[in-house]
Amino acid sequence: MKKRYLLLLLISISSLAQFKPADFNNAMELMYGSSQQKALSNLEALEKKYPKEAQVIFLRGFYQYRDGDQNGAMMNISNAIKTNPKxxxxxxxxxxxFSAKGMLEKAILDMTVAVTIEPKNTEFYYKRAEYYSKNQQNQEALNDYKKIIQLTPIDFNAYYEAATLTDLMNANGDVFFKEAYLVKGIQKYSVDFLYAKYMMNAKRFDAAKPVIESALADEKNFDGDDLQIAAIIFYKTKEYQKSAEYFRKAIAKKPGDINFRCNLASVYIDLKDWQKVKETAEGALDLDPDYPLSNMYMAIGLKWTGNEPLGLEYEAKAKRLNAEQNKN
Structure with missing residues (x-):
């Protein structure tokens, strides 16, 4: 499913008057890029040309953040704010x-200033809601998600976040999905998927099943993690064949995820398809021979396909690895 991917702060810079947005955007792209030397060379050139510009001071702070120097980043970003309070x-x-340091109240204050400067920037509301939630200010976070819905009614993620938070507050979050379905132009399959996920998290598996089935009409838009959610819903409603089908599809989308394979092996146990248990465990072991769960599934597959002695060896290995990893 196409999701919203948030970079650190991918937002408008329309309020910056003395520095070309194209230069700033180019500098940020280099910061996010793979070449640290290119990012540094560009930054140094900008510092020579615009030594007192707030944006350039900020870029030095951002570079320090990328380089792991959080204290230096804090100093230069604060200096950028002093230079240009807007x-x-x-x-x-x-x-x-501030949030990374656990200083959530200061993080909220900064985001509140940002919202005041750019009151229609939904990314700011998302970040402030995140900090409110971390600070256990659930009602304030919910208000921000409602504001996002007001500003961008087709933003299906905001309905999910609002519903989840409402459920956490022991109220009925379904109302947000009912509202979302009425919005003209919203991606229905996305609303279906998120509603099914919301109900799955609430352990309402029977209610989630027809909704995820509706979402899967647009299956091509889903990634491996999405397809695993469908697989889990089918598993919890005892549709084991469909669960196995969607775990296999999840693996095809994301072949390096060992948990997908272990979950599929678990489904095959319910189906009593011991050969598939063994084959699936073999695939998981190829990814990580020291993963306890894949060793245990291999043990089960071997025992039920006639090789109990080797199965006992894998079982012993699984228990040893589990004990060692839990100890660490």
Missing amino acids: FAFAYGARAKL
Whole structure:
């Protein structure tokens, strides 16, 4: 499913008057890129040309953040704010640093300034809601998700976040999905998927099943993690063949995820298809021979396909690995 992917602070910089947005965007792209030397060379050139510009001071702080120097990043980003108090982007970056240090109230204050400067920037509301939630200010977080819905009614993720938070507050979160279904132009399959996921998290598997089936009409838009959610819902409603089918599809989308394979092996146990248990465990062991669960599934598969002695060896290995890893 196409999701919203948030970079550190991918937002508008329309409020920055003396520095070309194209130069700033190019510098940020280099920061996110794979070449640290290119990012540094570009930054140094900008510092020579614009030594007192808030955006350039910010870029030095961002570079320090990328390089692991959080204290230096905090200092330069704060200096960028002092240079240009209307620099909303910098408040958002500093809020992230505050949050990483556990200083959630300061993070919220910075995001509140950012929201005041750019009141229609939904990314700011998402970040502030995140910090409110971490600070156990659930009602304030919910208010921000409602504001996002008001600003961008087709943002299906906001309905999911609002519903999840409402459920956490022991109220009925379904109302947000009912509202979402009425919005013209919203991606229905995305709403279906998120509603099914929401109900799955609430252990309402029977109610989730027809909704996930509706979502799967647009299956091509789903990634491996999404397909695993469908597989889990089918498993919990005892549709084991469909569960196995969607775990296999999840593996095809994300072949390096060992948990998908272990979950599929578990489904095959319910189906009593011991050869498939063994084959699936072999695939998991190819990814990581020291993963306890895949060794245990291999033990089960071997025992039920006539090789109990080797199965006992894998079982002993699984128990040993589990004990060692839990100890560490």
